[in-house]
Amino acid sequence: MIKKVSISKIRPNPTFSREPRCEAMGEEAIDLLAKEIKRVGWFGGHLKAREVDGHYEIAFGHRRLKALKRLGEEEIELDVVAMDNNQMAILAGVENFQRHGLTDEAKAKAWRAVKKACGGNTTEAQKLLGIGATTALAFDKVEEYSARKIAPAGISANTLLEADRMGGPEMVKAAAKKGLSANTVKGIGAKIRERAKAHGGYDKGLEKALIEEAKKGKITHPDQVADVESKLFTKKMDEGLKKAREKFQKENPPDLTEIVAGWKQVDAELPTFVPPAVAAVVVAAPVQALPSVSVIVTGEIA
Secondary structure (H helix, E strand, C coil): CEEEEEHHHEECCCCCCCCCCCHHHCHHHHHHHHHHHHHHCCCCCCEEEEEECCEEEECCCHHHHHHHHHCCCCEEEEEECCCCHHHHHHHHHHHHCCCCCCCHHHHHHHHHHHHHHCCCCHHHHHHHHCCCHHHHHHHHHHHHHHHCCCCCCCCCHHHHHHHHHHHHHHHHHHHHHHCCCHHHHHHHHHHHHHHHHCCCCCCHHHHHHHHHHHHCCCCCCHHHHHHHHHHHHHHHHHHHHHHHHHHHHHHCCCCHHHHHHHHHHHHHHHHHCCCCCCCCCCCCCCCCCCCCCCCCCCCCCC
């Protein structure tokens, strides 16, 4: 039922609402939307709402409502229908999910609300939001990290998923710090597995070592994996030689008796030691040029 109501009586959707800090709800974005509404008029159809205790909870359209308030409007026409929380969540999720400026964290919140409204049926929730299984899993992972309060800022849901698959929270933090994309993280993981297979069988130790280097931010592109592997090999060889030397010294300690006896012999012989005479070496000056030969012949022929 279309009903004109006072804007002061409108409340946000209790199951899902835009985050105040997201770009689309920022002051600049709302100003632009208000100017657009003033220029071309209201667009997007009536906002759906339900009546609760004399107030009206809108399912979606929070940006448009905020823009109307900025324009000084006092009333708005709503499509008021009976809806339960599940229907409110689904409407909000479907309407807002693909909108500009919605953060992955907000999308994950919408995904969770829609999935819950679908009774946990992920397939149905995916269809409603138009996303695939991998994206749904990524949003689940965002929710998991947010709940644990370890989700770093500036990382997409897909990047978080790929980084978590590779090396857990530490890799997620490294990916966020280095600004890596999901494809880059995925490529690094694939290259690491490729190198682990390169020497016959599957070298789990090498895989683990390379992942640890990635966690430290030392691998930010798939092309760097082989170079880091080479450095790890050199380091391993140096450590091996050091351990072998330490083992040899431990198993073959120096004979202190022989060392002391050697120094006593030096002390005894040093006072009478006469350095051997060094014969002078005669060195001739090099001949740079020979004198020229001149022959003069005189006489007569009879």
